[in-house]
Amino acid sequence: MVNQILSINNGVAAIHNCDDGTSELAIYKDGHTTLYTLNPSDTFQQIRDKALECLGAQHRQ
Incomplete structure (x- = not known):
């Protein structure tokens, strides 16, 4: 299962739920x-902040 959480000009971030029960943040860029x-234990906000950081975007606190 894939859940897109962010799409900006720099790329796309999505959460992948793996078959083994773990989850990954996938960053599609360039x-x-x-x-x-x-x-x-990661919250959605922590995941979103990581995605923004990886995509080179500024985020507000």
Whole structure:
């Protein structure tokens, strides 16, 4: 299952739920995919902030 959480000019971020029960943050940018393993304790805001950071976007606190 894939849930897109962010789409901006720089790229797209999505959460992938893996078959083994883990989740990954996938960053699609400049024709490349980078995967980050998520912790079960990560909040949506933490994941979103990581996505913004990876995509080179500024975010508000």
